[in-house]
Amino acid sequence: MTSREAQVVSTPQSADPPRPRGRLAEVVARLTYPFRRGAAPAKQPATGFYTDTTVCIGCKACEVACKQWNQLPADGFNWSGNSYDNTGELSASSLRHVKFIEQFADVLPPPPSPNGRMSLDVLPAEPPPANRWLMMSDVCKHCAAAPCQQACPTGAILYNEFANVYIQRDICNGCAYCVAACPFGVITRSHFDGHTHKCTLCYDRQKDGLVPACAKACPTASIQFGPVEELRERARQRVEELHSRAVPGAYLYGDSPTETYTELNSFYLLVDRPATYGLPEAPFNPWIHMTGDYVRAVLSGLGAMGGLLAVFLVMGQ
Amino acid sequence: MPGLGASFGRGAATTFQQDLANSDCILIMGSNMAEAHPVGFRWPMKAKAKGATLVHIDPRFSRTSALCDIYIGIRAGSDIAFLGGLINHVLTHDKWFKEFVLAYTNAATIVDEGFRDAEDLGGLFSGFHPESGTYNANEGKWAYEGEGEDGQTKAAHGKEGTHGYGLEGGGRAEDRPHRDPTLWHPHCVMQILRRHFARYTPEVVARVCGCAPDDVGRIADLLCANSGRERTSAIVYAVGWTQHTTGVQMIRAAGILQLLLGNVGRPGGGIMAMRGHSSIQGSTDVSTLYDLLPGYLPQPTPDEGHDTLESYVKKEGIPTGYWANFSKFVVSLLKAWYGDAAAAENDYRFGWVPRVDGDYSHLPTMDRMARGEMTGYFLFGQNPAGGGMNAGLQRAGLRKLDWLVVADWFETESAVFWKDDPNGPPAAEVGTEVFFIPAATSPEKDGTLTNTQRLLQWHNKAMDPPDDCRSDTWFVYHLGKRLKDLYAGSTDPKDQPLLNLTWDYEHGAGHRLPDGTVSCIRDEPDVELVLQEINGYRVGEIDPRTGRPRLLKGFSELKADGSTACGCWIYSGVFPEPDRNRANERKLSDNPVQPEWGFAWPHNRRMLYNRASADPEGRPWSDRKKYIWWDAEKARWDGPDEPDFEPTKPPGYRPPDGAKGMAAIAGDQPFIMKPDGLGWLFAPKGAKDGPLPTHYEPVESPVGNLLYPRQPTSPTVRTFEGPLNRIAHTPTAEFPVVATTFRLTEHYLSGPMSRFNSWLNELQPEMFVEMSPELAAERAITHGDWVTVRSARTAIECRAMVTRRVPSLLVDGRVVHQIGLPFHWAFAGEVVGGNANDLTALVAEVNVSMHEGKAFACQVERGRHDGRQPSPTKHPVAWPTRDPIPNTPAAAQPEGGFTHDE
Amino acid sequence: MFSLPVATKPQPFSPQTAEKASRLRGATVTEGVCPYCAVGCGQLIYTKGGQLIDIEGDPRSPISEGTLCPKGANTFQLSTNPHRVRNVLYRAPYADKWETKPLNWALDQIARRVKAARDAGLVTRNADGRLLNSVKTIGTLGGATLDIEENYLIKKLFTGGLGVLSVENQARI
Amino acid sequence: MQTAATPPAAGYADREPTKPPDWHQLVVWDVFFNALTTGLFLVAAVGELALPEVFGPVAVWAYPAAFVLLLVDLSLLVLDLGDPLRFHHMLRVFKLSSPMSLGTWCLTAYSLPLTLLVAIDIGTVVGLVPGDSDAVWWVRRVLLIAGLPVAFGSAAYKGVLFSTSAQPGWRDSRWLGGYHTSSAVVFGCAELLVLSVLTGHDRAAALLRPALGLLLVLGLIPLGLLLGELRPELTRRYTRDDLFRGVALSVGGGVLIPLLALAAVGTNPFAVVLTAVLVLTGGWVIRHLIVMLPHQAPLVR
Structure with missing residues (x-):
């Protein structure tokens, strides 16, 4: 009984093709590289994450496991004061981000506030059933129709065979349009290499049949990885179970498509409204407007040109 | 460890972490398990998923509280009051597990009528000496009735503490103690217990702890509802209990509660001690502690009774229970240390072992160091200048040393106290000579770690350490060799222990690493040889397979005649064959206990006292909580775990009069390390601050003792x-x-x-x-x-x-x-x-x-403190390394290397 | 159901993406145990060419089942760390800086100091003439983060061999 | 790396979930130059195609100017990339779903006829190309016709690029593309007017003045619609004073005053240049307000 982790080492590692020799060959190789194509692998069942925030202990093992596996840089020692969240946000160097939300009722009568700012309390949408400290490990949502993927002008962002949204680091040129496109604020551009980075869903590990580093490390199975269909089923059962255990506020975020957005292949079980967790209440795919915007742009332009032509033709004769 | 030892017999967690998943209710107190042991917390979370209730009682609402069903905030240091309230609730509402308590605890045992409880003496037990601040248990008549003054006394070290098993077991006269199964006798343990805890009413507990009065009953009812034949509750604690001047008694209180509820030795029950360091259990077992020899043998003192090996064994040994084998453990240890030089005629060189005549534990040693009484000091992966209590005093101590050796990975506070302490004197005024020995990390060395559940797990060396980094094994081994060279030829008797110390752990051939290469460190000692010595061997009996002495299969093979050597008897069995390192065995099976993953001491028993998982007749208490039971057909104890009991002793066995050793333990007495085989609700021996837990305030508290106003803090602190x-x-x-x-x-x-x-x-x-x-x-x-x-x-x-x-x-x-x-x-x-x-x-x-x-x-x-503030001694390093992975194409390099690699 | 106004065709894979694989292929894997707390999580240590390339949880461990906490997940950085000291450092009395020294030199010096302190500090019998055979002027501290074999050798050498009394570690209760 | 006291914020509910791309001044100038080059080409080409005899002589100056402006714009585009050496990756795919892809292809396609036109112009000036040959005339016509749609596309994509994003403000601005395209034509008209006045082509100038006036008035429609859409985000993120200055510069300075000036001052070269500068400045200010909008933290009220 050996683990996949022990078996993988027996797969031989391939080698890089020989590097071009000489300046000119190197320049030519650079110029032609983006136009070379690799063979697209055969499609596999879609995989993703199911993050059950009700069992998250906020340990941040996911963050460190991600940094370790992907060898990401530490990105600054800044005490935020926002509960135990000193990561602050998802970025090119923090592909996982654990959020902390403190919701506590007054124990003793509320004290006068020295200057208006008080403790870390975040008022819940509705009075919480008890004092609680919500924790949630945030990550790329791997949207079924991802705005970042649609935006990417180089084709660096693609859907790999597992239907994960993946940024090809050898292609990305750092235009940052994906940053603008993401409704969840997942992607940023790294100031180290100028490229954008986000969760790869450990594409390299999946290729070898391994679970992504964060899901593997998670001590309480708050982050679960697997075929999305299975995950959705499991998540829906969990919601029912929670409802039966007097957690009526539990619901799934992103497990199914809405009017304005597709389903997320990385979805969440939450117990407060999305905004409490820093998620958009109703994510919106900006491409819904694209055709109309083009039409308005073209019409305005044509109108102006028409006016111009009219003046020329009428007055120029 | 006396907290658990005094109650059950061994100073170690009674169960294993995975078993917490079988609990129906888990009380986490004195532990911030989700934060300090996140992976261990996996198991309570599994229990929760199966419907168990998790309770957290703590001064702070921590990440643990966030995941528990119930959180109760209490004042730091008031734990005994709360636990006392729970015990009182269980007793006054008669919710204790009758059959279990009557059969397996000393509830019925009658205590000497001379004993006076803290209730009678305003917060003090009988036998207190105010001038020395100590109890004399003999004078206080803490013993069982009938033992009287003849009760065996252990060598006292004055005020100083000891971990020795003597505290955990404690002797008694060979007469059977008197018992009153009706529990009506005014001096029986149950009655003493009732009187002692009567004071801990919900209202008083609420006043002391700062919680609501209802909280006590709520938690007690929850625990009671989840205890008994069909259900079990577990208690998890960590340094939130131990780091108090009443820490041992907090754990004692938990032990009493679990004994009353029948939650010891049963699946989903027990007390899980969550330890902080990777081998803190191991370093106690093998004992880098001043007053303990390996395997919880008390280090001798200048006491008269310790003059000879025979008198030492007589004085410290216990005639009944497993400790009756005491002399075998001691002699085998001396053989392991002094080899051929140890023989019967020279008392196995018992006289060479240094005598403890005071308290040489860490804190008093630092106190002495700060007074300039120490010359040199070694630090092995410990950082007193940063992590020690009153670390300022500890730094003052280090500054008074002549020389200091620091073996570590980084320049910790204890390595740079002479130059970077913002509140210390300038370097030019610090005379300490400092040697920093760069240490190897765990992937760079072989060795065994004993985890919080007594499990020995071997870790394999994956690669050589860089440059001059060396394992501590290497350092200690070569330091020892050099010292032997320096003393070579000396005939001074005081140098003989060193010269005769067995000290040969050379690797036969070069150490081959897992990737097939040979280690560059040619003089690295063979750690397996050390573990084999710890396991023990037969002196003079050569195993033809290795040309070395034949290894022992377990501590049952130990002898007191010098024919066996064993470095730590409780670990015996970890290396039974030359090619079988059980700490390095990682076999999985269908057995949920997974007995072939690593090796648990003693004798690979994963759950201690598991005889208690069956009723006195040997039948499981219930099908749901089945674990170890008596199989009459096979005439032996059966179950998924090793029985923590003589495997073939039937439940009906009754010891004959005058029986000694294990023969004195009846077939329905699960606590085999105790001389009476019972769990101790009342501990006549084992704790120096009283036989029962009593609430005292911390040494520093803004609140007086509301329970015993005349006695604000622990009298013995x-x-x-x-x-x-x-x-x-x-x-x-x-x-x-x-x-x-x-x-x-x-x-x-x-x-x-x-x-x-x-x-x-x-x-x-x-x-x-x-x-x-x-x-x-x-x-x-x-x-x-x-x-x-x-x-x-x-x-x-x-x-x-x-x-x-x-x-x-x-x-x-x-x-x-x-x-x-x-x-x-x-x-x-x-x-x-x-x-x-x-x-x-x-x-x-x-x-x-x-x-x-x-x-x-x-x-x-x-506002800010006006003193000097530290500034970082190291620049932040974003990437641990930017070296590419060797022999790996760009496509398989880590995503975050952030390099232009097309 | 929401659908896109513009169809997104499959995007081409780059040659590198098509070759994507984990760096664990061809590595050497070794079974280890996490050096941080006492839970005892199993770890798998991957090396390539003698270089550490990854440490992650051992999915077979019945204790940790492949999971790790943030510190355990950080074990890689504990070993591969530019702040690690790689040579013996020596600070002479009253000096204001470290000097780098050879390992052998340090061992010799330490052994000599131990001998001198022991010879000066060893007490054979106390005032009452009772046997002591002990040294109180030297001490060792640490062990709870060490392997049990290391602990055993420390206790054996310092207590059994040298008669040092204050052999201590982090464990207390 | 340790920070001084920072005012900590509790929770996440008050934060915008999106992150602005690190597009700053470079992109403001890029959007601005995009309009300058495409607008100039569009107006010159339409003029030359419609009234060759009137606009032909001015257009000869216009294409090199548009070419220079295009070079500036492209440089800004490249420099704004995180990895400028990979600019050519933009041409790796043609992707309709990505306005940036479409735009890059349009710009590339636009640069080809423009380059040839400039080459022909320069060739004519230095005498390598016979300026009056029929063949050249036809080649120019073909190039102009070929250039028109791609230049138009180059102008039209830019606003859509911003409006099809998730950024606050941008995502609400349905008329951003409309405004940008119409404003590009306004820019082009103003530029060509300046060129005409400076090179003394009075007939062209006489036509361009009313045209500019008309375009400015027409342009108020998309501008008004755009500002209407953006009002919530603009008022949330800019102070009242900033907004007043911005609107004064862009609507007052960029439209109303030029309109008055066009009516009042006639063909005075200095006044024409000043008017054009006002128009362009107004356009720049609007672009600045919009591009920087997501970077502007919401004001605490």
């Missing part, structure tokens, strides 16, 4: 008062805020293994103090402000984390504020900051010389 160690005695008005220290998931201890690591530092970069909005408002502090926290020792600055997670409590009608201080920062590393350990006091609990980091008094002020 030792303080080391002096200019460097001022104490704000209870009740203090000058320092009205209760401080408790805590661990964050993101850091480790005082930071030697975390504050040099950027991936962890970015998660918790700065020292902060958690306080309630009420306290903040009182001191005009805003969230995020700099504040100064002051104790009687010193002051530090930190950022204010104003949060309702640290409740201010109503204690005896007035508001008592608490603050929480993470203890991870000091002055060396990538991130530095105020050190909570500088604030704590050097005080020592009497049994184990434990300090009181979890409850002390302080004052909080707005």
